[in-house]
Amino acid sequence: MTSTIRQPPAVSSLFNQSLEKGLAVLRAFDAAHRTLTLAELATLTGMSKGSAQRTVHTLQQLGYVGKHPQTRRFQLLPRVIEIGFNYLAAHPLIRVANPYLSQLANASGETASLTEPVGLDMVYVAQLVTSKFIPVHTPVGMRIPMYCTSSGRAWLSALPDAQVRAVLEASTRVARTPYTLTDVDAILARVAACRQVGYASNCEELFLGDMGIGAPILDSNGQAVAAVHLSPPTSRWTMEEAQRKLSPMVIECARAISQSIAH
Known part of the structure; x- marks a missing residue:
């Protein structure tokens, strides 16, 4: 699998890699990957397992990602829709x-x-x-x-x-x-x-x-x-x-x- 993280076109002190990783995790979920394990997320985003774990934990705390109680696999939560809806509404x-x-x-x-x-x-x-x-x-x-x-x-x-x-x-x-x-x-x-x-x-x-x-x-x-x-x-x-x-x-x-x- 290839990484979904895209490198910035030029090195910049303003570029926030943590934000980049968070967006990469959200974009890893799609019709072919409705639920993902931590290891799968790390592979899809090109992150280390530790980095993926920290990123997913943050997104969980913010309400964008959840873990299924039975399968223990991660999945997107409805709050993700807010981002796209705000674009459409404006x-x-x-x-x-x-x-x-x-x-x-x-x-x-x-x-x-x-x-x-x-x-x-x-x-x-x-x-x-x-x-x-x-x-x-x-x-x-x-x-x-x-x-x-x-x-x-x-x-x-x-x-x-x-x-x-x-x-x-x-x-x-x-x-x-x-x-x-x-x-x-x-x-x-x-x-x-x-x-x-x-x-x-x-x-x-x-x-x-x-x-x-x-x-x-x-x-x-x-x-x-x-x-x-x-x-x-x-x-x-x-x-x-x-x-x-x-x-x-x-x-x-x-x-x-x-x-x-x-x-």
Whole structure:
């Protein structure tokens, strides 16, 4: 396993390694590691067992980590949610975007989502869920790779080709399904197409049964800050139908949000 602790870009007397270790412990828990032993935490974070023990004890005292009474394995506690919620509650883009996402979901009948870039991924920061069946649950806070998603490609479309290529080459382009594009030039072509038509798409490239139609949200300087997308399932739509009927809605939603944050 590799360490989740990231070294600071430059040595600084202000850098707090104890805080870094605490955040590394919190980030070690995920869908594949819902509970962890002290030894597993030490391995995942690259810490010594003693350092991991001190860090976990502190997080326990603060109410962010607990120990299951039967298994004696560590797990996150609900207080962790406060950190992410405070970001969402204070985010002006989310406040502006929510009415438009609601309109988009109502007009299309499909789940409408807002994502922001984080490294080589996009993270869900707002979502209006349809009452219809959806094959894949993508909650707020979930990260998805840029290279094979409509929201990622939409955001990349606002960048120069050299930057797009750098992002794609830095990405671990895993074939998530038999339909995933992993060739850099092939993905670049999809990003270029987005610039021409105003939206990006993917068809079962991340999850089977799931498609995406996305468009970038731009600030007053024309810089991409986020993306909005719909998630039409293959059980209700063909890609051709989705592009024809849903892409104008997605483009208009992204344009309305962009205009709202530009003023």
